[in-house]
Amino acid sequence: MPKPAIVLLLFSLVIVLTVAIVATLPRAPLEAVVIVIDPGHGGHDPGAVVAGVQEKDVTLALALRVLRKAQDRADLRVILTRTTDLYVDLVDRVRIAEEAGAHLYLSIHANYYRDPTVCGIETWVDTGAEGESLRLAQMVQGAVTATTGAPDRGVHRQTLYLRHTSLPTALLEVGYLSCPAERTKLLNPAYQDKIAAGILTGILAFLQAP
Ligand SMILES: [Zn+2]
16 A cells, blocks of 8 residues: 555544544533531431420421422532431531532531520531631521521531531521521421522532632
8 A cells, every 4th residue: 555545544544533432422521519418416316396396307307408409400419418317426427428529518407595585597617617617607607598587696616526527517507496486487398498498509609609
């Protein structure tokens, strides 16, 4: 075969192979961001109990709503630390997030105080939390108070089991079961939906910001 013919043959082969490889490549897959939502308490640990309302049931209902809301999104994968009335060890909860390669971990709780006039939403981070956890807490606190219209009691620090991970973590107290009006709202599906929407909005704001 003359030399130009060999060159032409090799060139054609490269073109054919390139077209074949490009055609078989998957279309740019969306890398779903994994987030872990923790319904506080569960099983033998009911959390706060006021007038027959158990914190563990409220937190699970809210987490399941967040899960359902995010189900249509290709860019987000929500994992719950429990989907039933089950107790999961606290350190195991953050391990679930680490093993899943989660971008963040948010624990949901409902509050209690002896003074029934104390109502509203607050978010906690561990005393040693870095800036990312604080930013997550602020985004979630801002979004959930916006969707619910509940009193904004701010972001605070205390020693939490969240210190067992370096992931961005926060603990959201969605309202006071000891505040009668808030307790009634926390059992209302429409109000639960507002909280879940706020949680998702806050998390997306956290993920989208630099
Ligand atoms: Zn709690």
